[in-house]
Amino acid sequence: MNIGEIAKRAGVSRSTVSYALSGKRPVSEDTRRRIQQVVDELGYRPSASARALANGRTSTIGLVFPPAGNHYTGMQLDFIGSVVEAAAAYDYDVLLSPSGVDSDRSFQRLLGERRVDGAILMEIRLADDRVDHLATLDIPSVAIGRTARPEGSWWVGLDHTTLAAACVHHLADLGHRRVAFVNRPEQLLRAGYESAHRGLDGFTKAAAERGLTVRTYCCGDDAASGQTCVAQILHDDPATTALVTLNEAALGGLYRGLAQAGRHVPRDFSVTGVVANHWAETVTPQLTAADVPAAEMGRLAVELLVERLDHPDAPPRHHLLTPPISLRASTGPGTTP
Amino acid sequence: MNIGEIAKRAGVSRSTVSYALSGKRPVSEDTRRRIQQVVDELGYRPSASARALANGRTSTIGLVFPPAGNHYTGMQLDFIGSVVEAAAAYDYDVLLSPSGVDSDRSFQRLLGERRVDGAILMEIRLADDRVDHLATLDIPSVAIGRTARPEGSWWVGLDHTTLAAACVHHLADLGHRRVAFVNRPEQLLRAGYESAHRGLDGFTKAAAERGLTVRTYCCGDDAASGQTCVAQILHDDPATTALVTLNEAALGGLYRGLAQAGRHVPRDFSVTGVVANHWAETVTPQLTAADVPAAEMGRLAVELLVERLDHPDAPPRHHLLTPPISLRASTGPGTTP
DNA sequence: TAGCTTCACCGAACCGGTTCGACGAACGGG
DNA sequence: CCCGTTCGTCGAACCGGTTCGGTGAAGCTA
Incomplete structure (x- = not known):
């Protein structure tokens, strides 16, 4: 059932059918109705491929x-x-x-x-x-x-730079002095992902500005990686009291790692970062974070x-x-x- | 740059170009190479729309x-x-x-x-x-x-029926007698979603078989709903000691609700269900569940x-x-x- | 060298739409 | 009543591929 079939049944030419349907040229009310009726009867829909070919746009x-x-x-x-x-x-x-x-x-x-x-x-x-x-x-x-x-x-x-910096300032304002940064996976950082780079930049600069002692980490995109990452952080500097993360998928693992190490959030340890609010609200306690819109x-x-x-x-x-x-x-x- | 342009530059007809590229008819090694060269030079790629129109398949x-x-x-x-x-x-x-x-x-x-x-x-x-x-x-x-x-x-x-039943048997084997079921949102159940229906069926039948006391709930697809759902469950029957859920997105909220009510998982309360393993591993303690593949x-x-x-x-x-x-x-x- | 295959290629039709130019009929003005 | 518009419609070309039938040249056989 193509446009020719419609034209034949409506007793008009193919071009008239086309114009009747697109409205790009006037068609008498009479024929337009006749065409529409045939179209409705047969459930005709113009082929997307043909249309795409003809007018050079695929929609x-x-x-x-x-x-x-x-x-x-x-x-x-x-x-x-x-x-x-x-x-x-x-x-x-x-x-x-x-x-x-x-x-x-x-x-x-x-x-x-x-x-x-x-x-x-x-x-x-x-x-x-x-x-x-x-x-x-x-x-x-x-x-x-x-x-x-x-x-x-x-x-x-x-603006990952500003967001990461905002997290740092938030923590610094609360009195934290030793803060870790949990980035996206290393291969993404190396590949040059902008969120990983600018986030790291913003974190580092703001931390320097506030005179914080920091360490930065890359972390796989899953809970298990988050857990081992926290273990590493606390091993490298047990005096760490807060972390900033860009890594949504590791969030649950980060929390687990902290619990395992006996650190209570937020009493003993603060967590913040840049995370979609959907996820920030899933963990307990709910994450204070810049919500990715x-x-x-x-x-x-x-x-x-x-x-x-x-x-x-x-x-x-x-x-x-x-x-x-x-x-x-x-x-x-x-x-x- | 269409197939005609390629044909012209290679000094052959359009059909020959088509056959050379598709291999559907033999083309002499000599012309095939000449065509390929022009194609490579111009970076020609056949238009998907035209091809779709011609052979009736869009890929x-x-x-x-x-x-x-x-x-x-x-x-x-x-x-x-x-x-x-x-x-x-x-x-x-x-x-x-x-x-x-x-x-x-x-x-x-x-x-x-x-x-x-x-x-x-x-x-x-x-x-x-x-x-x-x-x-x-x-x-x-x-x-x-x-x-x-x-x-x-x-x-x-x-096989949601069997999976939900397996969850029930698992809990019954552990000695649980009062179990709640946390389903997908009510509108989905009403709309007739098969996972919601068969899961509920499997749960109900297996619970009857094992002589359990049960209540079933629908729960929105977010953490907040999960939290209130747990509150409702414990309000309706404080003696409930376990729940089965099909609702991934509410999982974090369910855990939070339990913690808020002072129930420790798994000591005081067991949670299981049908959930993608990605999510099951995100929560703490990690969820014992039938992993959705x-x-x-x-x-x-x-x-x-x-x-x-x-x-x-x-x-x-x-x-x-x-x-x-x-x-x-x-x-x-x-x-x- | 005529006759038959095989090979390599070409031309034309086709897929199903859109769009442009043309054309006949109706209509209005002078 | 003739001429110029306007209106509604049509035919043909085109978008860029695929595919079928055919054709000329080369190769092989008798």
């Missing part, structure tokens, strides 16, 4: 995962959900680009074969060849996060991308978000020296 | 979310990840069908406009019109979960769907999984009456 956006990331975190989940939802509101579908080792091939599939009109790049790295790649292929994109040189490009990001970021990314698709020559825009720290129950006064 | 599968589900859980995340990965291995892309209120429209987009070759339906309900809908549209699909009458259809599911289910679903796409007349297949209970640290002997 699909690609969601591209990181090359090194074979692991989805809770934050990414919220993000995906909001992207899909926001895209639907603009009549776009969302195509996922496979992560994993063979990512280059899938990148080519999505973008080289023009399956998508535009793309959203997740988990950006400071030096991210994907951004240039997209520009070369002339495919509009919006990055989640900033590269080292974000000028002139489209992105929505979190994953859902909002997804929505904004789609908005920006749609604007870019509609106005190819629009000047670059971006959103840098700095959510406040939500005071919950995982931080308390540090022991005075 | 894309749809992942359809539940109409009533506005919330993604951890299990669903693992699932999505494995589906995307498995699909990539078979050279398929994955298109997400927006969830939310307006799901019917997106369902039409994906399936009516034939954006996908096949679909995977998540969070199936016992009476799920989507299954029939798909059959009507003649689109091959695989369901995650069984409808009330799964005969003759393709699916991969979890979300990743495996995703992989199997894709396998089944691909088989169905390749062999349209293949007889229906399915996988019913019954993972064993992983003994961790959240259950212990019940108080003897």
Whole structure:
């Protein structure tokens, strides 16, 4: 059942059917009704492939995962959900680009074969060849996060530097002097992930500013790693009284490690960081943290991308978000020296 | 840069280029090399839309979310990840069908406009019109979960009845006599979600069999709901010594509620259920539970769907999984009456 | 050297839409 | 009554691939 079939049954030409359905040219009320009736009867829907071929737009956006990331975190989940939802509101579908080792091939599939009109790049790295790649292929994109040189490009990001610093100041204000930093996994740091780098930067600088004694750690994206990481921290410096983490997935393990070491949160030990509120509220005591507004970021990314698709020559825009720290129950006064 | 451009530069016809690239007809080694060279030079990749139009297949599968589900859980995340990965291995892309209120429209987009070759339906309900809908549209699909009458259809599911029963037997064996059941949210139960229904069935029957005193509850998909749910349970019957849950997202809240009521897990109170191991290991003490093999289910679903796409007349297949209970640290002997 | 295959390639049709230019009928103005 | 618009519709071309049938040249046999 194609447009020709509809045309035949309605006794008009194919072009008339097209115009009647799209409304791009006037069609008499009489024929429009006749066509609509046939369409309804047969449950006809124009083929997306044919339409995409004809007008050069697929009405699909690609969601591209990181090359090194074979692991989805809770934050990414919220993000995906909001992207899909926001895209639907603009009549776009969302195509996922496979992560994993063979990512280059899938990148080519999505973008080289023009399956998508535009793309959203997740988990950006400071030096991210994907951004240039997209520009070369002339495919509009919006990055989640900033590269080292974000000028002139489209992105929505979190100000990890400021957020990590805010955590440090929060702890320092409470009187903590010896603080540890629990980062994302080492391979991600080495790969140049911006959240890991800028977060580390912000932490280090703010700590120096406040004259704190600090140690920094990388930690795998799972509970077991969090547990061993805490053990390591307390082994390296038993006088540590607080930690800041960017690592959502390790959070439960961090808590467990502290409990195991006999440290009560928040009485003996304070925990804070940058974590989606969904997760911050899951642990007990609930985590005082800068809430990652994953859902909002997804929505904004789609908005920006749609604007870019509609106005190819629009000047670059971006959103840098700095959510406040939500005071919950995982931080308390540090022991005075 | 289309196939005509390649043909011109290589000095051959468009069909020859097509055959050279697809290998569906022999092409002399000489011309094949010449064509390949031009292709490499220009970085040509055939348009997915045109190809889809020509051969009637989009090389894309749809992942359809539940109409009533506005919330993604951890299990669903693992699932999505494995589906995307498995699909990539078979050279398929994955298109997400927006969830939310307006799901019917997106369902039409994906399936009516034939954006996908096949679909995977998540969070199936016992009476799920989507299954029939798909059959009507003649689109091959695989369901995650069984409808009330799964005969003759393709699916991969979890034996929730048996799993919930196993949890009951585990607790009964430990000596628990008064046990609560924490189900998915009420609206999902009412909507007929199979996991909620079969899990409840299995729990109820096994409890009757073992002569236990039970109460069943529905609980929202978040920590706060879990917390209030536990409060309600202990209010309704303070002698309750254990609970079984299907509700991953509430898990953290359940633990918090118990701690708040002064019940120590597992000394005073046992917790078990059906939960992705990722989550079971996040809480402290780690949850003794039947681990939902979300990743495996995703992989199997894709396998089944691909088989169905390749062999349209293949007889229906399915996988019913019954993972064993992983003994961790959240259950212990019940108080003897 | 005629006759038959085989090989390598070409041209045209097709997939199912969109869009542009044209054309006939109705209509209004002078 | 003739001419210029306007309105509604049609035919054809096009998007960028795939695929079928055919054709000329080369190779082999008799």
